Amino acid sequence: MSEHESVADPQPAVQLHKHTVHLGTRMIKWLQIFPISLWMLLLVVVPMLYVFFMSFMSRNYYGGIVYHFTLQNFAQVFAASNLQIYLHSFWIGILTTVICLLISYPFAFFIAQKGPVAKTILMALVVVPSVSNSLVRLFGWLTLLRKTGVVNTLLERLGLIHHPLTLVYNNGGIVLGMVYLLLMFMILPIFNALDRIDHNLIEAAEDLGASKFQIFKELILPLTEPGIVAGCIMVFIPSLGYFFVSDVMGGGTQNMMGNLIENQFQVSRNWPLGCAISVMLILLTILLLVIYQRRGGDMDELGGY
Amino acid sequence: MEEMIQLTALKKSFGDVSIIHDLNMTVHAGEFLTLLGPSGCGKTTTLRMIAGFDAPTSGDIYLAGASVKDLPPNKRKINTVFQNYALFPNMTVAQNVGFGLKMAKVAVDQREERVTGALDLVQLTGYENRKLDQLSGGQKQRVAIARALVNHPKVLLLDEPLSALDLKLRKQMQYELKRLQRKSGITFVYVTHDQEEALMMSDRIAVMNKGHLEQIDDPKTLYEHPKSSFVATFIGESNVFDGRVTRPNAPEGQVTVETGVLSITPDKTLRQDQIVNVVIRPEKVKVSLTPQPGFHITARISEYYYAGNVNKAVLILPNGGELKMSSTAQASLPPLGSQAFVYWDLADAIVIKSPADKIYNVVAQPDFSSVNQK
Amino acid sequence: MNKRLTARPWKNVFIGLTLLFLYLPVVVIIIFSFNTSKMNILFEGFTTKWYGLVFHNYQIMAALKNSILVGVISTALATVIGTTGAVAMSKYQFPGKKTLDKVLYIPIVIPEVVLGISLLLIYSLVGIPLSLFSLILAHVTFCIPFVVLTVRSRLVGIDQTLEEAALDLGANPWQAFSQVVLPLLLPGIISGAGFSFALSLDDVIISFFTTGPASTTFPLLVYALVKTGVTPEINAISTLLMLVIVIGIALNAIHQVRKMKQEG
Numbered sequence: 001m002s003e004h005e006s007v008a009d010p011q012p013a014v015q016l017h018k019h020t021v022h023l024g025t026r027m028i029k030w031l032q033i034f035p036i037s038l039w040m041l042l043l044v045v046v047p048m049l050y051v052f053f054m055s056f057m058s059r060n061y062y063g064g065i066v067y068h069f070t071l072q073n074f075a076q077v078f079a080a081s082n083l084q085i086y087l088h089s090f091w092i093g094i095l096t097t098v099i100c101l102l103i104s105y106p107f108a109f110f111i112a113q114k115g116p117v118a119k120t121i122l123m124a125l126v127v128v129p130s131v132s133n134s135l136v137r138l139f140g141w142l143t144l145l146r147k148t149g150v151v152n153t154l155l156e157r158l159g160l161i162h163h164p165l166t167l168v169y170n171n172g173g174i175v176l177g178m179v180y181l182l183l184m185f186m187i188l189p190i191f192n193a194l195d196r197i198d199h200n201l202i203e204a205a206e207d208l209g210a211s212k213f214q215i216f217k218e219l220i221l222p223l224t225e226p227g228i229v230a231g232c233i234m235v236f237i238p239s240l241g242y243f244f245v246s247d248v249m250g251g252g253t254q255n256m257m258g259n260l261i262e263n264q265f266q267v268s269r270n271w272p273l274g275c276a277i278s279v280m281l282i283l284l285t286i287l288l289l290v291i292y293q294r295r296g297g298d299m300d301e302l303g304g305y
Numbered sequence: 306m307e308e309m310i311q312l313t314a315l316k317k318s319f320g321d322v323s324i325i326h327d328l329n330m331t332v333h334a335g336e337f338l339t340l341l342g343p344s345g346c347g348k349t350t351t352l353r354m355i356a357g358f359d360a361p362t363s364g365d366i367y368l369a370g371a372s373v374k375d376l377p378p379n380k381r382k383i384n385t386v387f388q389n390y391a392l393f394p395n396m397t398v399a400q401n402v403g404f405g406l407k408m409a410k411v412a413v414d415q416r417e418e419r420v421t422g423a424l425d426l427v428q429l430t431g432y433e434n435r436k437l438d439q440l441s442g443g444q445k446q447r448v449a450i451a452r453a454l455v456n457h458p459k460v461l462l463l464d465e466p467l468s469a470l471d472l473k474l475r476k477q478m479q480y481e482l483k484r485l486q487r488k489s490g491i492t493f494v495y496v497t498h499d500q501e502e503a504l505m506m507s508d509r510i511a512v513m514n515k516g517h518l519e520q521i522d523d524p525k526t527l528y529e530h531p532k533s534s535f536v537a538t539f540i541g542e543s544n545v546f547d548g549r550v551t552r553p554n555a556p557e558g559q560v561t562v563e564t565g566v567l568s569i570t571p572d573k574t575l576r577q578d579q580i581v582n583v584v585i586r587p588e589k590v591k592v593s594l595t596p597q598p599g600f601h602i603t604a605r606i607s608e609y610y611y612a613g614n615v616n617k618a619v620l621i622l623p624n625g626g627e628l629k630m631s632s633t634a635q636a637s638l639p640p641l642g643s644q645a646f647v648y649w650d651l652a653d654a655i656v657i658k659s660p661a662d663k664i665y666n667v668v669a670q671p672d673f674s675s676v677n678q679k
Numbered sequence: 680m681n682k683r684l685t686a687r688p689w690k691n692v693f694i695g696l697t698l699l700f701l702y703l704p705v706v707v708i709i710i711f712s713f714n715t716s717k718m719n720i721l722f723e724g725f726t727t728k729w730y731g732l733v734f735h736n737y738q739i740m741a742a743l744k745n746s747i748l749v750g751v752i753s754t755a756l757a758t759v760i761g762t763t764g765a766v767a768m769s770k771y772q773f774p775g776k777k778t779l780d781k782v783l784y785i786p787i788v789i790p791e792v793v794l795g796i797s798l799l800l801i802y803s804l805v806g807i808p809l810s811l812f813s814l815i816l817a818h819v820t821f822c823i824p825f826v827v828l829t830v831r832s833r834l835v836g837i838d839q840t841l842e843e844a845a846l847d848l849g850a851n852p853w854q855a856f857s858q859v860v861l862p863l864l865l866p867g868i869i870s871g872a873g874f875s876f877a878l879s880l881d882d883v884i885i886s887f888f889t890t891g892p893a894s895t896t897f898p899l900l901v902y903a904l905v906k907t908g909v910t911p912e913i914n915a916i917s918t919l920l921m922l923v924i925v926i927g928i929a930l931n932a933i934h935q936v937r938k939m940k941q942e943g
Contacts, residue, residue: 025852028852028853029767029771029773031763032763032764032766032767032771033764033767033768033771033773035759035760035763035764036760036761036763036764036767036779036823036827037764037775037779039760039819039820039823040779040782040783040820040823041782043798043801043816043817043819043820044782044785044786044794044820045782046801047794047797047798047800047801048785048797050797050800050801050804051793051796051797051800054800103697103700106693107693107694107697110690110691110693110694111694113690116939117936117939117940120932120935120936120939121932121936122694122698124928124929124931124932125698125701126698126701127928128924128925128928129701129702129704129705131877131880131881131924131928132705132881132917132920132921132924133880133881133897133898133901133917133920134881134883134898135883135898135901135902135905136708136901136909136913136914136917137704137705137708138704138905139704139708139719139901139905139909139913140703140704140705140706140707140708141703141704141707142905143704143707143708143711143719143720143909144703144704144707148718148720149720150707150720150721153720153721154721180700180701180704183700183701233788234788237788237789237790238790238791240790241790241791241792241793241884242791242884243792243884244883244884244887244902248902248905248906258790258792258884261792261793261796262792262887265796265799265888271800274796275796275800278792278793278796278797281789281790281792281793282789282793285788285789285790289784289788299784300828300831300832302784302787302788356843356847357846357847358843358846358847377846377851377852378843378846378847379846379847379848379849379850379851379852379855383847384847384848385843385844385847387840387843387844389838389840391838391840391841391843391844392844393841393844393845393859394841394863395859395862395863404845404848404850404858405848405849408845408848408849408850408851408854409849452848453847453848456848456849
């Protein structure tokens, strides 16, 4: 190459005026920030604030909103009949969370020990069913387990039972449906946490004389704790709101928090009360997230990363 | 000599932290200039400002006489070889090398020709269609260099380009870069913290420390006439004595240091009681079992190290300080543990007059009791 | 993880049982989609007639059309808004950035029923009728954060100096983004879009509150039918939908495995 000529006749550099450069880049910057900010403001922040606002409003006899401040809705939130529903919801939620954890941890643990190809395939297999329709899949369970379902019919034909067993349309059915739909949200963060553990750490622990159990208790478990907590949050919180699960699998008789809110917007048309209950759910969510973050949890983990 | 880059009163701060304070520097056309300094001295920031990635807080940057301060990087006829190569992983070798030409809308056939030429130049003939993950570290380095050189930049900036390579490859690439620079005639501004690399490759070296320029000179001047004790210790190995001029002139100069008295070449510009640093390179230090005129320093020979072509020794001064020494393997030296008289040729000692940055224990009346015990 | 702790058969049994649990209802749906009886009780004979009939079922086809339409439009919008947002947030400082970052997590963590009613409230306040339009607004809202998260996790892996290198070689900021950053970001954008589409297609709760009777979606139709009894036609169309999605995921998994094998 002969670059000498380019050195020999230096062309005057193009003089771009400072302001044009800045105006251009600034406009590009705002064009990128504006859509997402506006969307989130108008369709997340404003609606949430409006829920808070509405939870302090009254309603008239016909269910219309009256813009008049009241604490009546929150008094109703804590009515005895409602407390029963929260307790029931929490119980179902906790049961769902514990069962998901008991299945997910060993499952993720065993998969994390596999080779990279097996890992990818197995984790893809976990995700596949979750992308097909949840209600159709719940109906798959109903097809199997309801009174006139496959299991009962087979057992009856084999003469093992004379009256069909109640396998769904009860609390067990609700928990089954919840565990089934939410299991993936427990598996993903735990698997990610396990998969991130540096193999050298385990070898170092072995080298220092730790037994397999000690390695698990002292090293693996603490390192995967954020994943466990993320999974628990991502199972427990949605379980409180999944009204269609209790509706379908509980046969509509088992009332849960999600159903209670839904009712205020569909059947009873008591929007302020529905908002007040929602506010309680929001506060509970925030509380759990604050605890999670205090314990060093990463918010991205909640989205499955 | 023609000026290619000129930095005038350049300042850069990030928030409250000032990285570069008042840097004035000129890079001549066609020279190989190295910015040398410890990490955090501001050399990379300086390079990034020349490239246009960081805007100076104040001051100006001129490229071939025109200010480029307000030009974005893509409008400056300057190219950079990045420390981590920064090759585009989604492109082949040829696509990487041809990227700049494509941006400049050079016709395809001409582009291909120049890419081939650039690859020939870095000895990667026939590598056009390779993917990056098929290349070794050294080959990636060559692609990065070709990618920058193919655009015929006025200035090529190189940010510690060899730091990721192993020692043998690094040495080889040093020669090659030097060869490329001579052949292309492009001005190179090279950033490194490796003084040996700097000495070997550069036409001139700008030694930077804590955001300011310590000294800019050719390697020989820098080594033989450092202007500050920082430069003296950063370039090559040095022993630095903090002292006070007790006799500026005739028959020879005399400096009193904590551990004794030593002689220097008479210098009329020195004055009585001036505080100075006396710098002596290890290879210039001599020892003897008998006292030497003009010198009044003894030290105990603490360690010998065999280093092939030279013997290295560490001597312990009476105040506990260390004195480094090296001599040819053939020279006979006093036995280990013996007290020796230290001296050197007057011309070999470098006296630095502005030692304000390095005064520790300058004593008015040195205590010779420990010396006299022997 | 430790290789030496592996290869016990009961571990594979546990993995197998868990996968069986996940796949059991799916298998049931597939089997009963080929059942001659309209009652989903026992398998009485093999037929493919439902696969023909479903395409003439106006109700199912309308709901499916709505779902796909909403899914495609929402995914496209969420992908564009989410990707530009994620890139901007990684690159620039701007007032309200931290708040925006927090707000993005709301649709991810808040119970869906709360997001659903909050949108319903705001629609009624502003006077947006419940329709496909209101549904699309809602779906874009809960899809954006997932796109941002996916794209962002990919952005982290892209060396910042690559963009500088492109600028250094004469590319303008748009060229640097479109020719260097975007191709590297593409897998993240694609998986974010895929994620969005799957979320949109399967959403029950938020759609429940934000759509009108004239714009029912496929999941909502199934919800209505589950109580009275799901017909084999639903099984058939669900099987087809699953097939499409499985092919998509399989192609992605094969691609990943290939890449891993290439890298050794």
